[in-house]
Amino acid sequence: MLILGIESSCDDAAAAVLETATPGKAVVRSSVVANQEIVHKRFGGVVPELASRYHVRTISPVIEAALEIAGCSLSDIDGIAVTRGPGLVGSLLVGLMCAKGLAQTLDRPLVGVNHIEGHVLAPLLEHEVAIPYLALVVSGGHSAIFLTEDFGKYRRLGSTRDDAAGEAFDKVAKMMGLGYPGGRVIDELARTGDRKKFNFPRAKVRGNGFDMSFSGIKTAVALTLGRCGNGNAPAPSDLAASFQEAVVDMLLKPTMEAARRYGVKTIALTGGVAANSRLRERLTAEAENEGFRVIAPSLKYCTDNAAMIALAGSYRLLKGERDADDIDAQAALSL
């Protein structure tokens, strides 16, 4: 079965063609992403109006490119999977409307996919992973730990109570005058910095579960920057390294506890922040030390892409399911 995946939840417009016969086993025939970073860079963040306008312009060429690389045409497609949320509503609508139009014209089934489910299943694009497994999804908009029990069956064990981890990276980078996006710059700077220079608080979230909080660390960095004044500003590398170490600690602790509690064998690290070198390094070391296998998709499947959306839609399409024509975009869709 050939599945066309379409993704436009935030600032990337993406399309992919996936070939699959069994749920969770697929070959990516193509995966194309049009990144808007250049459009948003001067604003220091994603501008929703610009994002949706840009999607309108790029979505068709992106789909055409995905088909061409896959060596097939629209009529070869057996089903369409599209992101319906969460994300920016204006952006989501562009992909969804396009997918609906194609599904109706081609008379093919369409399924709406939760973007987070895409991230959770992304590791399966390149690895064989036994279910159940634990997925730590960390990006600019999300930070959560899921237990994947089956396709379509995910238990959210914990998530952020305030800011997403990637958001903390972006905001701290902005406070430090490092520009947007912040993840890469901080990762780079941190390599030469002293991770113990500043002892930032590691937030403990009350209550059961494996919830996280990244709002306090942002405040702590702001206070440190304010306290030091202009005269004796802290070395950016030390600040970046200490901040990053605190964030990594706060991600690892609940993840490791959840892995032990639920007796999984594999921990998957996905989402844009999975690109962070320190997070990868420490999770791998600590998890492998306790006998867990750690897998992380390669960068192109960590960040937003349509191959993961096609995969997340594939098990439903394979069963012959389809969504109704009036399926809607939902900005705050939860998994």
Place this chain on the structure above:
Amino acid sequence: MKLIVYSRAPRDTKNLGRRLGSLLKGGEIIALTGDLGAGKTCFVKGLAKGLSLPEQDILSPTFIIIQEHFGRLPLYHIDLYRLDEIGLEELGLRDYLFSSGVSAVEWFERLREADELNCLEVKIGFEGGSVRRIELNARGDTYVRILHDLERCFLVARSEQGEASS
């Protein structure tokens, strides 16, 4: 009318938000300003409690800009952080701000029409450590009344505390 409250910790900021939330009747605009990490989202968590919403539902809306919640009244939690400048007519903001729900807008100053709207300004400033100076400023009669009620809440709370300790 203006009211200045010092918050010693996030708990105080939330409490102030909760008191304010419990006084709202719908249609109000709460305009939040203050630097990154000052406690704007924290204040909105309290506000949500005052509107009979669980505070855990309130996450930073930075990523999706507008988050809708439905408690005792609808709460529209809006964050203009990612936008350098935005007009009322964009993103359907007008529909939210002039609805019968409560709009809590973070980084309100980025709204082009910010100075022209009646609203309750909530300015949160750093005062060293975990202390924050929260300045509430009523712009318009409705908001003056709300601030009066809020002030009364505080006086009552203080006298009750006084009685309890004596």
